[in-house]
Amino acid sequence: MYTRKIDTFQGQIKMALKEAxxxxxxxxxxxxxxxxxRSHLTGAGIRKCEGYAAGHLIFAMFTSIxxxxxxxxxxxxxxLTALTTASKDAFYRLKNRDLGWRxxxxxxxxxxxxxxxxxxxxxxxxFFVLDTSILPKRGEKIEEVSYVYDHSRGRSVLGxxxxxxxxxxxxxxxxxxxEYHFSSKKGKAYxxxxxxxxNSSLARxxxxxxxxxxxxxxxxLQRAQAKGIKALYxxxxxxxxxxxxFSNLLLLGLHGIGRLKRGQxxxxxxxxxxxxxxxxxxxxxxxxxxxxxxxxxxxxxxxCANGLPGIIVFxxxxxxxxxxxxxxAKLPPQPKWAAFFTTDASLATDExxxxxxxxxxIEVFFKEAKTLLGLGKDQSRKFAAQVCATTLTFxxxxxxxxxxxxxxxxxxxxxxxxELAAEVRRSTFQEKILAYFRQFLEAIVxxxxxxxxxxxxxxxxxxxxxxxxxxxxxxxxxET
Numbered sequence: 001m002y003t004r005k006i007d008t009f010q011g012q013i014k015m016a017l018k019e020a021x022x023x024x025x026x027x028x029x030x031x032x033x034x035x036x037x038r039s040h041l042t043g044a045g046i047r048k049c050e051g052y053a054a055g056h057l058i059f060a061m062f063t064s065i066x067x068x069x070x071x072x073x074x075x076x077x078x079x080l081t082a083l084t085t086a087s088k089d090a091f092y093r094l095k096n097r098d099l100g101w102r103x104x105x106x107x108x109x110x111x112x113x114x115x116x117x118x119x120x121x122x123x124x125x126x127f128f129v130l131d132t133s134i135l136p137k138r139g140e141k142i143e144e145v146s147y148v149y150d151h152s153r154g155r156s157v158l159g160x161x162x163x164x165x166x167x168x169x170x171x172x173x174x175x176x177x178x179e180y181h182f183s184s185k186k187g188k189a190y191x192x193x194x195x196x197x198x199n200s201s202l203a204r205x206x207x208x209x210x211x212x213x214x215x216x217x218x219x220x221l222q223r224a225q226a227k228g229i230k231a232l233y234x235x236x237x238x239x240x241x242x243x244x245x246f247s248n249l250l251l252l253g254l255h256g257i258g259r260l261k262r263g264q265x266x267x268x269x270x271x272x273x274x275x276x277x278x279x280x281x282x283x284x285x286x287x288x289x290x291x292x293x294x295x296x297x298x299x300x301x302x303x304c305a306n307g308l309p310g311i312i313v314f315x316x317x318x319x320x321x322x323x324x325x326x327x328x329a330k331l332p333p334q335p336k337w338a339a340f341f342t343t344d345a346s347l348a349t350d351e352x353x354x355x356x357x358x359x360x361x362i363e364v365f366f367k368e369a370k371t372l373l374g375l376g377k378d379q380s381r382k383f384a385a386q387v388c389a390t391t392l393t394f395x396x397x398x399x400x401x402x403x404x405x406x407x408x409x410x411x412x413x414x415x416x417x418x419e420l421a422a423e424v425r426r427s428t429f430q431e432k433i434l435a436y437f438r439q440f441l442e443a444i445v446x447x448x449x450x451x452x453x454x455x456x457x458x459x460x461x462x463x464x465x466x467x468x469x470x471x472x473x474x475x476x477x478x479e480t
Contacts, residue, residue, distance in 0.1 A: 027423055028063055031399055036111060044104035048094070052086045057094050060086065061392055062399075065374045066421040095385040098195060098202040102177075105391055106227055109176060112398060116405055118229065121169050126231040127355065128224065128254070129166040129173075129362045130217050130240055132181070135159045135376030140187035143194075143383035144209070147185040158187060159376070162390070163213055165220045166362045167229060171405040173361040175369075175394045176229065177220045180209045180386075193383035202384050214245050221252055233257055233344070235359035243304035246343050250308075255344040257356050260312070262339075267312065268303040276312075276339055283314050290350050299349045313340045313352045320360075369393055372417050 032038070038055035041047065046054050113119065118126075134150040136159040147156040161181040167174045195203040208216050221234065234249055234256050241258030243265075249256045266273040274282070279300060287296035296316040303309050318338040342352050369375035373396045378389035400413050400420075 026063075027403075027420055028066070028399070029059070031403060032059055032062075035108065035115070035399070035402065037108060037395075040104050040107040040111065043107050044100045046099045046101075046104055052090050054094060057086060057091055058392070061091060061095075062396060063424055065372075065396060066417070066424040092380070092385070095380060095388045096382045098197075098200045098384050099388070100201045101387055101391040102201055102205075105177075105394065106223070108395065109174075109229075109398070110227060112174070112402060113227075113229065116171055116402070118167075118169065121171075123230045123232040125170055127168040127358050128221060128231045128234045129168055129359050130163070130220075130234065130236050131166075131359075131362045131366075132161050132163050132213070132239075133366045133370075133375075135162055137376075137379070139379065139381065140189040141191055142379070142381050142386070143191045144180070144182055144206070145187065145190070146183040147187070148181070148183050156183075156185070160386070162376070163216060163220070164362065164366075165217075165224060166365060167224075167231070168235075168358050168361045172401045173365060174398050174401050175365060176224055178390060178394065179216050179220065180205060181213055181216075182209045191381075202387065205387060206383070214240065214242070214248075217245075218248055218252070221249075221254065225252065233355060235356060237359065241341060243306045243308045246304075246310070246341070247306060247308050250343055255342060257340065257342045257344075257352060259356065260339040260341050266305055268305075269300055279312065280314055280337055280339065284316075287314065287316055293350060293353060295353065297349050297353065299352075301345065308343065309345070310341050310343045311345055311347070311352065313342070313349055314338075315340065315353055318353070365397065368413050369397055372414060373397055 037058070038053075041054050041058060046058075048054050134148055134152075134157060136150075136157045137145045138158075139145070140158065145158055145160065147158055148161040149155070150157045161183075163179045163181055164175060165177040167176050193202065193206055195206065197203065208219070217240065224231075232255060234254050236245070236256065236258040238259050238261040241256070241260055246256040246258070260276055262276050264275060266275055267279060269279060269282075279302070283298045283300055287298045289295075290297050293315075295318055297313060299311055299313045301309070302312050314337060316337045319334055340352050340356055347355070366375070370377075373393045375390065375393045378386060380386060380389070397413070400416050403416055403420075404411055404413060
């Protein structure tokens with residue numbers, strides 16, 4: 001029979017441990033809880049009826065990139081029971097399922113927008129950015145891989161083309177949505193993805209991957225607007241910058257800013273039609289140096305062939321950084337001038353170029369996502385697993401961007417990644433258990449020194465301590 005004094009002592013131990021245990025948790029685990037990622041998974045129908053919970057497996061896969069593990073097999077080769085005791089089969093069973101990853105990600109983004117107060121930011125300071133990136137693959141048996149043209153290499157490569165929608169605001173830049181694009185040129189061992197239902201999430205992605213990229217881009221912008229994300233401008237490069245695309249943006253209530261491609265497209269100026277080269281020769285004597293940008297600028301009001309009015313800003317001396325240039329590749333020649341088009345005639349000449357420069361955020365995102373967060377590195381054969389892996393990469397980046405936005409210091413995504421990676425590597429199973437029991441014993445010794453001599457037997461104390469240990473969530477087996 002326990003005495004009341006022992007029960008009081010037991011409660012004191014519980015309180016001391018309750019205060020000490022949160023110090024042992026990973027920062028990533030706390031952010032997972034703050035952003036309610038497990039609730040978003042459940043709301044999107046991503047759950048398991050038996051075995052390891054989906055939230056537990058997602059947290060382990062999310063964290064694996066910070067340990068630079070060689071795929072999910074790293075959990076089997078290394079004793080990383082501090083994160084999970086699940087085998088690689090448990091992960092692959094989850095990754096290979098046709099699940100609503102887009103629904104989960106938009107639920108997460110909606111909550112992230114509330115936490116960061118996106119609705120309170122001025123739309124004129126917020127931009128949508130669209131661009132594509134190539135994800136090379138080595139295996140021809142990976143579902144839906146095709147030969148897509150890589151502009152950085154100047155040739156076609158086996159893999160996927162990833163169309164990405166990015167949000168840029170004063171807090172940073174956040175990936176919102178993505179779609180794959182397949183070409184008609186397939187490999188000899190081409191395999192089509194198998195879908196569970198014609199209206200499933202994977203089946204819709206499969207159909208969208210064969211559509212026109214401009215049409216899919218407009219659908220992605222419509223989804224973002226339907227979720228309450230507001231912006232005034234869409235920033236695009238030369239491939240997207242066409243009069244028809246800009247006309248469709250106006251129908252969505254968005255202004256476009258893009259760099260124009262030199263070609264045979266004609267623009268109406270002062271009653272005559274000119275190509276871009278001819279317009280530059282006319283405006284070249286009127287270029288004025290802008291001290292802040294360091295470029296010579298001039299503008300013209302033109303009308304496109306489809307009747308769309310707009311502004312063309314010519315810039316002499318404009319240079320674009322080659323953030324994705326492969327090592328050892330020959331640098332392409334830089335043109336002497338560039339032209340930018342916008343449908344917003346109220347913008348000042350220099351503001352057009354300044355806003356367009358924000359487009360480079362998506363190039364930085366692609367570079368960081370590929371070098372740090374594993375974008376395109378998953379070698380699973382199933383197309384469903386590829387979608388899951390890309391969603392996890394976008395989730396990782398947004399979590400890092402959230403941590404960056406929460407801090408006042410001017411840190412980069414790379415520095416935050418290295419900080420969290422060092423924390424994850426230190427938190428091995430043995431270190432966490434030793435730290436826990438060290439704090440546990442220190443709490444007991446401290447309480448014994450502060451208490452008056454008790455008359456209870458040693459067995460009562462041992463039984464009482466065993467009860468306290470068994471009631472702790474950490475010893476009963478927490479998901480994280």
